[in-house]
Amino acid sequence: MHTHHDDHPAAHHGPPPWVRAMKTGDQPPFRGRRGRGRGFAGGSPGSFFGHGPRANRGDVRAAILALLAEAPMHGYQIIREIGERSGGIWTPSPGSVYPTLQHLEDEDLVTSDTADGKKVFSLTDAGRAANDARPGSRAPWEEVGDDVDGTLIELRDGVGQVAAAVRQIARGGTPAQVSAAKKVLAEARRSLYRILAEDDG
Numbered sequence: 780m781h782t783h784h785d786d787h788p789a790a791h792h793g794p795p796p797w798v799r800a801m802k803t804g805d806q807p808p809f810r811g812r813r814g815r816g817r818g819f820a821g822g823s824p825g826s827f828f829g830h831g832p833r834a835n836r837g838d839v840r841a842a843i844l845a846l847l848a849e850a851p852m853h854g855y856q857i858i859r860e861i862g863e864r865s866g867g868i869w870t871p872s873p874g875s876v877y878p879t880l881q882h883l884e885d886e887d888l889v890t891s892d893t894a895d896g897k898k899v900f901s902l903t904d905a906g907r908a909a910n911d912a913r914p915g916s917r918a919p920w921e922e923v924g925d926d927v928d929g930t931l932i933e934l935r936d937g938v939g940q941v942a943a944a945v946r947q948i949a950r951g952g953t954p955a956q957v958s959a960a961k962k963v964l965a966e967a968r969r970s971l972y973r974i975l976a977e978d979d980g
Contacts, residue, residue: 839871839879842919844902844910847889851901854880865920867935941967 888906
């Protein structure tokens with residue numbers, strides 16, 4: 780006979796899923812500001828800046844051409860590479876990358892093949908020529924990063940360091956240590972809001 784209590788979340792005991800995830804080293808079920816990708820605390824730092832400070836369609840187009848000039852890639856690889864090469868500052872969304880790939884394919888700058896169930900994109904000769912004709916010597920992801928203040932990057936890195944310390948306490952801390960950490964975080968949150976409330980003048 781089917782028992783209904785087994786299906787109800789309240790019937791299960793033990794720590795909540797996010798605590799179990801932190802103790803086992805898995806990613807907690809948190810999401811970035813726009814709900815895509817892994818949470819900042821353990822995943823891509825790009826979520827701290829959203830999908831980029833000023834990236835537009837031209838930037839995405841140039842970045843895709845530059846990456847495919849190095850090697851064929853599928854869409855997720857392109858998104859990941861841009862995020863990693865920009866130091867997490869610019870993580871374009873699938874909604875900007877995949878339509879751009881389609882436009883490039885329509886223009887015969889890119890061709891695609893299916894490998895292991897994934898659509899892999901490569902540059903055509905015309906696409907390689909378009910990439911070579913791009914002015915300047917800096918990569919698109921480097922130029923996009925120019926619009927981010929260095930202090931914001933330091934702030935992001937500081938948050939990451941705090942998150943790493945919290946993970947360590949969640950994995951191996953005693954109940955007393957966890958309780959103390961909660962108090963520290965609560966006070967830090969209040970202090971940050973006090974900073975926002977202060978009059979700069």
